[in-house]
Amino acid sequence: MRRRTVRWAATMAALAVALSACGGSDGAVTPGSVPLPTGKPIVFFDITDATGLGGTSAAISQFTTGELAAQDYLNAQGGVDGRPIQVKTCDSKGDPAATTACAHGAIAAGAVAKLGLSVAWGENGFPVLKRAGIPSLNPPVNPQDLRDGEGSFVTAGSTEYEAQVYYAGSVLKAHSMVVFTDDNPSGQDHITRVKAAIENYGFDIELTPVLLPAGTADPTPFVAKAVRAAPDVILTNQSGAQAAQAYTAFYQQGFPVSRILNQGGAADYSSFFDRVDPKVANGALFSYAFANPDDMSDPQVVTYRAAMEKYAGVEGRSEFYEWGFANVMTLADIAKRIGVDRFDAASLKDFLSTVDDFPMFLGQPMSRRYATTAAPAMIRPQIQVLQFDDQKLTTVQPWFNPYDEMRRD
Template sequence: MIDEAAAKLTGEPIVIADISDLTGVPGFDPSPMPSGARAAAAYVNDNGGVGGRPIKITSCDSKTDPGASAACAQQAVAQNSLAVIGLDNFSGTGGDALFESNDIVTLNAPNQPTLIQSPNSFAIGPGGIGEFYGLGHHLGTTAQVKRVSLLMQDSPVGHTYAEQLTEAATAAGVETVNPVFFNPQITDFSAPVARATSTDPQAVFTLVNGSQIPLVWNLLQQQGIRSEQIYIHSVAMDATVFEAAGSVAVGANVVSEFTNPDDLSDPDVRIYREAMDKYGFGDISRTALASWGFANVMFLAETARTIGADKVDAATLHEYLTTTLGPGSTTTIPTFLGSPVGAAPPEHPGIHRPGISILRWDGTNFVTVEDFFSAPQLRPGRP
C-alpha cells in the first residue's frame, strides 16, 4: 500500500534521502525515523504528491561509522536528493561538506557542533542542544528544583549535553548539578546510580535507551527517587517501552521535540496517527523519531509546494530556506507536529526551531506538562 500512490503519479520523483545510524549503538533503534518518513511520503502521494510529483524516500544505514556515513552521503548526492534527513552522528566527517557543495540542505538531527554552527542546517527538531538547554531552563524555572543529577554516557556527546544542561540549569537558578558519566556498554548501573543519588537530587536526568530504561529507573526508585523526579531525552520516547516498564515508568518525564502523539485534539496529530495506522506503522507512532521522520517529509512537501512543483530542486530549496530564514528575519515557516521554524540565534546558526515541550507518562498515555518553549540561550536575535 505504501508504494501504490506513488505509482499512480507520473511526475518526476522528488527524492529525500534518510541517512540514520540504524546500527552501532546498543539498545538504540532509530528505524522509526525513516519509517515515519515513508508513511508521510505515502500520505502526500495519496493526496496528489507535490503537483503530481511523487515523494520517494531512500534509506541508508550510516552504522555509527564515519566511513559508512560518507558512503551514504555520496549515494544521496548521486540520487539528486532534494534534501537529507535522519539521525547521522558522523555526517561531519564527510557528508556535510559534500551536501553544502552540492546545494543540498541537511535536516539531520543537529547533535554535532558542526551542524549547530552550519548555515546549511535546517533541522526541524532542535536536537540535543535544544533539549538540554531547554530542560535545564525548565528545571530551574518551572520545576524550581535546586539539586539535579545527570546520568550521562561517557562519550563526547554525553559530555557536551552535560555542559549544556548545566549551563542552562545554573542560569535558571539550580544550585547544584551533579554529572555522573557511565560507559555506554555497561549492564550493571548500580555504581553510577549510587553516585547520582548521593547528592540527594530533586531531579535526575537519564541518558539511557530501550531496555536500559526500566533497569536504571528501578534502581533510582530503590534509592528513593520518585518517578516524577526522573527525566529522559526524546529519542528514548517510546510508548511500547514505557508500557513494558510498568509501574517504574508511570510519572516519568520526557523532553519532546514534537507535539504530544497522544493529543488527538490536535489536527496534525490526528492526520499523523491515521496515516501511521493506514500504512502499517501504527505500532511505532507513539515514538519521537517516527514523529520526526513524518514531520520532516511534511515540512519539505509543503515547502516544495510553496516553491512550485516545476521549480523545486535542491538548489531552489537551499535558496528559499536560506533567504526566508536568514539572520534577523522575522518570517517563520509552519512545522507539522511542531512549533514554527524561523531565524536562528546568532551563536547557533544551524538551530532554526529551538522549541521543546515536557511530557509525562501516565501509564497509558503521554500527558503534556509544559507546552512548547525555548531556552533563552537559543532564542533568535531580532533586528
C-alpha cells in the same frame, strides 16, 4: 494494550472514509507500495544508521519509518501537485566511510534534501553535501549539525537539555541536580550544555555529573551514586533498554520518577513504556520537540496517527517517528510554497536560509531568527514538557522557546 486499542478504535472509525482512497486493506501496507503519481519524483535521501549501533538502532530507524509513511500518505493523495515523493534510503552504519558513501549516493540520486539520523554525519557526509548544495536536516548529534548554518538546518531537538534545565529550575524549583549520562563525547556535551544553561538562566543549582562507562551492563551502582547525591532533580538521556534498567533501579532505590527529566527520544512506547512496570514510569517527565502523540484533540496528530497505522503498521507514539514524518510533510508544504516546478536543492536551501514563521507539521513554526551565534543552523527551538501517567503522555509545560527565557545581562 486493550484499553489503548478501544480508545483508538473510535478515532480510526472516524478516519476510515477519509483514508479509504489511500489503497490497501484495513491492515498496513508495505512502505513504498502505494502507486506513484506520474510526475517527476521529488527525491529525499534518508541517511540513517540502520545497523551498527546495537540496541539503539531500532529507535533510530524510526526516522526512516516515519518518512516512508509520510511518503505513502502524500503519494496516495496525488503527491505534491502531481509530483511523487520518493524517499531513498542508505545505511550509514555509524561508520565514517559508509556515511561518506551515502552522501555521494544522495548526489547521484538528485536528492533535494538529506533526511534521517547519522551519528557520524557532521565530519563525514555533511561536507560532501554542503559542497553539492544539498541541505542537511540531520538531528543535532554532531557539533557541525548546529554550528554550520550554510548547509545544515536543524528542525528540532536542539534545545531539549536547556528546556529541561528551565523546567527544573522554574517549575520544580530545583537547587541541586544530577546529570546521569554516558561517559563519552555526547555525555560530556550534555554536561557542558546543562552547566551553561544553569548560568544563562541565573539559577542557583548545584550540579553533580554521574557518568556511565561504555558498555555498562548494570547501571544500579551508578544509580545509587546519583541517589546518594540527594538531588532535587535528575536529568538523563538514557533510552530503550538502558532507560528501562535505569528507571527500574531509581524506582527500587526510592527516587521519585516525577523528578527525573529525560529527552523526547526516550518517550517511546515500544522500547520503554511497554517494557516496564507502569509504577516505574508513571510520573516521568520528558522534554519533547513535537506535538504530544497522545493528544487526539490535535487534528495533525489524528492525521499522523492514522497514517502511521495505515502505512507503517505502528501507532507512532514516539518523537523519532514524528520527526521523520514531520520533516517530509513540511518539505512537501515548502515545495508547494516555492512551486513544484522550481523546487530543488538550491531553492530549498535558499528558502531555509531565510525562512520566517513557516509552519512545521506537528511542530511550532520555523524561523531563521531563532538561530543563535552558537547554533546558527537552528530554525525551530520550541519544546514542550510531557509527563507519562496512566498509559499516556500529557502536556505539563506548553510550547516555549528555551532561549527566550534566558537571563539577559
